[in-house]
Amino acid sequence: MDVDAFTTSIHCALLIKDTVNMSLEERLGWISATMEEACDSSMPRSNFRPPKRMYWWSEDIAEQRRLLVRCKRRISRLRGRTVDQQRRVGEALEYHRVPSYLVAIIRDYFRDRRLIYYDQDVKRIERTMSGGVPQGSVLGPLLWNIMYDVVLRTAFPSGCQVVCYADDTLVIA
Numbered sequence: 277m278d279v280d281a282f283t284t285s286i287h288c289a290l291l292i293k294d295t296v297n298m299s300l301e302e303r304l305g306w307i308s309a310t311m312e313e314a315c316d317s318s319m320p321r322s323n324f325r326p327p328k329r330m331y332w333w334s335e336d337i338a339e340q341r342r343l344l345v346r347c348k349r350r351i352s353r354l355r356g357r358t359v360d361q362q363r364r365v366g367e368a369l370e371y372h373r374v375p376s377y378l379v380a381i382i383r384d385y386f387r388d389r390r391l392i393y394y395d396q397d398v399k400r401i402e403r404t405m406s407g408g409v410p411q412g413s414v415l416g417p418l419l420w421n422i423m424y425d426v427v428l429r430t431a432f433p434s435g436c437q438v439v440c441y442a443d444d445t446l447v448i449a
Contacts, residue, residue: 277318282314285313285314286310287395289310289313290395291393343449344448344449347447347449364423365382368426369382372425385415391404424445427445437449
């Protein structure tokens with residue numbers, strides 16, 4: 277069981293739902309549903325089923341699938357991990373010849389970020405943010421475009437295309 281996922285699920289449920297004005301039966305139902313959801317989200321998934329052989333499956337389709345998997349892996353490697361996000365953002369901005377003072381401001385935007393919230397007991401909880409752009413930020417879409425430009429400029433195998441819209445990426449093979 278993933279204790280962090282369980283705890284996070286419970287905290288989120290407590291932050292979202294106001295149980296003060298509920299009857300006893302409503303509270304019991306809510307607690308039961310919340311516990312079930314928290315347990316489901318924190319338990320490891322191990323329901324492996326070998327794929328069924330389909331009559332329409334051919335070697336051509338298998339090759340296209342292998343190509344798609346290779347493309348997806350390449351994109352995943354290009355994304356990298358959030359640990360070196362500041363460096364990658366800086367490199368991407370310098371590639372696009374953004375003035376150095378703006379690069380310094382944006383690098384600073386990613387330093388020492390924390391998420392602070394209060395639980396139901398009004399206890400202050402603080403978490404360090406290691407990656408990503410705050411949802412709804414004005415800078416978010418621009419930084420996404422700058423960071424994904426390297427993905428879009430990458431040479432992929434023949435027959436493989438990458439389509440990006442907003443913050444979604446689709447690999448077509």
